[in-house]
Amino acid sequence: MLRGMSVIEVSNLHKRYRDKIAVRDVSFTVAEGEIFGILGPNGAGKTTTVECVAGLRVPDSGTIRVLGKDPRRDARQLHTQVGVQLQESHLPERLKVWEALHLYASFYPDPADWERLIDEWGMSEKRATPYGKLSGGQKQRLFIMLALVGRPRVVFLDELTTGLDPQARRETWGLIERLRQTGVTVVLVTHFMEEAERLCDRLALIDDGAVVAIDTPRGLVSRMDSHQVIRFRVNRPFDEGLLTAIPEVTEVAHDGGQVVVTGQGDLLYAVTAVLARNQIVAADLRVEQANLDDAFVALTGKRF
Numbered sequence: 001m002l003r004g005m006s007v008i009e010v011s012n013l014h015k016r017y018r019d020k021i022a023v024r025d026v027s028f029t030v031a032e033g034e035i036f037g038i039l040g041p042n043g044a045g046k047t048t049t050v051e052c053v054a055g056l057r058v059p060d061s062g063t064i065r066v067l068g069k070d071p072r073r074d075a076r077q078l079h080t081q082v083g084v085q086l087q088e089s090h091l092p093e094r095l096k097v098w099e100a101l102h103l104y105a106s107f108y109p110d111p112a113d114w115e116r117l118i119d120e121w122g123m124s125e126k127r128a129t130p131y132g133k134l135s136g137g138q139k140q141r142l143f144i145m146l147a148l149v150g151r152p153r154v155v156f157l158d159e160l161t162t163g164l165d166p167q168a169r170r171e172t173w174g175l176i177e178r179l180r181q182t183g184v185t186v187v188l189v190t191h192f193m194e195e196a197e198r199l200c201d202r203l204a205l206i207d208d209g210a211v212v213a214i215d216t217p218r219g220l221v222s223r224m225d226s227h228q229v230i231r232f233r234v235n236r237p238f239d240e241g242l243l244t245a246i247p248e249v250t251e252v253a254h255d256g257g258q259v260v261v262t263g264q265g266d267l268l269y270a271v272t273a274v275l276a277r278n279q280i281v282a283a284d285l286r287v288e289q290a291n292l293d294d295a296f297v298a299l300t301g302k303r304f
């Protein structure tokens with residue numbers, strides 16, 4: 001869903017490193033206030049794309065506008081409006097949380113009140129803790145705060161939750177959802193489907209340096225709605241022809257003791273009606289809903 005004007009416009013981005021084409025042809029726009037995900041497997045070209053858009057790398061061709069400006073030519077003007085948290089960021093081990101924020105705040109003419117940021121991001125108790133003593137999740141919080149201390153309008157977050165345990169990852173997701181409420185536009189690079197599904201308003205699926213699809217998570221998954229899977233166990237042997245004769249059914253298979261029926265349309269109703277009519281009891285019945293994983297596989301023919 002587009003909420004406002006485009007704050008990022010990328011057209012036909014291309015970038016190679018010597019003989020390796022990292023980004024073949026990437027185009028997308030990001031609207032103000034969106035959380036826009038760039039999702040793809042390792043090596044797909046996500047980081048290179050974001051580094052070009054953030055003005056940290058020079059593309060070989062293509063055009064990029066961030067808040068109407070060129071990230072390289074207008075770097076000085078954009079500096080105060082764009083916050084970046086890069087993959088595998090590091091700080092000196094002994095630098096304390098407050099010192100890092102104090103230092104970063106000094107880079108901006110009109111920084112956020114970083115004492116308040118510390119409170120808002122639940123780091124008051126860690127205020128005087130050195131970077132090297134923070135947990136993975138706390139380090140990520142600090143990096144988000146550092147990306148926000150210049151009061152940016154656009155924030156790039158690259159692989160924010162990679163390396164975090166599931167609980168810390170979920171906590172970080174909660175924090176990013178809070179970012180949404182501040183109205184800041186977020187570009188989130190990730191290779192976690194679940195993360196993209198939960199957080200992003202829209203997503204660009206990237207594979208092998210090119211955009212495969214751009215849509216809302218729901219929109220991407222709904223492309224898969226024509227493909228449903230039902231699993232169940234039966235109380236007695238039965239004639240499979242009963243199921244294959246159903247127009248909605250495309251395939252009937254077995255997985256261990258389970259019957260696995262694939263099909264489309266109102267598959268669940270059609271299958272359960274036939275089973276009931278034939279006095280077959282379906283136990284442990286489960287409908288598998290398509291997710292982003294399935295969408296990615298269907299769109300690229302690959303698994304993450």
Ligand SMILES: Nc1ncnc2c1ncn2[C@@H]1O[C@H](COP(=O)(O)OP(=O)(O)OP(=O)(O)O)[C@@H](O)[C@H]1O
Nearest residue numbers: 017020022040041042043044045046047048049191
């Ligand atoms: N500085 C570089 N020099 C040469 N090749 C590079 C460089 N940086 C990236 N690459 C290659 O370009 C391709 C795209 O890399 P990129 O880091 O943009 O992908 P990614 O989708 O962010 O992957 P990951 O999730 O692993 O970070 C990869 O094949 C990578 O090996």
